[in-house]
Amino acid sequence: MRKALALPTVALAAAAFPLLAVSTASAHEGAHSYQADLGALNQSGVQGTGMVTLDGNTATVMIEASGLLAGSPHAQHFHIGAQGQCPTDADDENGDGFVSVTEGAPYYGAIGSSLTTTGDTSPDSGLAIDRFPTAEGGSISYERTFEVSDDVHAAFEDGTAVLVLHGVDKNGSGAYDGDVMSDLDPSLPMEATAPAACGVLETAQMGAAPAGGAETGAGSTAGTENQAAIGIGALAAAGAVAAGTVAYRRRQADQA
């Protein structure tokens, strides 16, 4: 009878302890958080925020954006390997009325990761339009955890990672169309691939604040200031990032 009683206790401890271990470890291993404030390109009117937590090469990405062409897919990428800047609408070098992906490349570089909803996230999926978010009501709320390459990781560390969302209804027709064809794929309208929003992924301090504030009295002041500066939305995002990381690790553990 004693064994029958003891077994459930062991099982409960085994189930609970890994979760505690994961949340403690991720705070102390130095996961880094980055944030991009998205600015509109091609007069899209798009606004939004990207948040990325990198733990080694494991990236948890959250994007909230609005003002996009409703009901249409929007390619989204980390661009890397250039100046870590965004172009402006004045960078329409060929005068076709669009700042294109090619014209933006000197600023934000090539695709480092494709922020798809399922499957491959490499540059190979850069135009996998059926695996990018559709902007229901003109908004995108994206979250995914996946592995990035070493060069993407390096770009985050040296400040040259840039978040770019594509797809803009420049002529206001309600669809991707028009006479100008894409510089990336001549079978697609330029509107489908032209950048709609861009933001440089800069280091966010929020990743370290909760641990310091919780452990020491001195840290609580800095933590409060960060919370005020970053805002409630970012804090909610931080919680979701942590939850996503745990969920991801559990999946990894299940597969192992």
Ligand SMILES: [Cu+2]
């Ligand atoms: Cu892109």
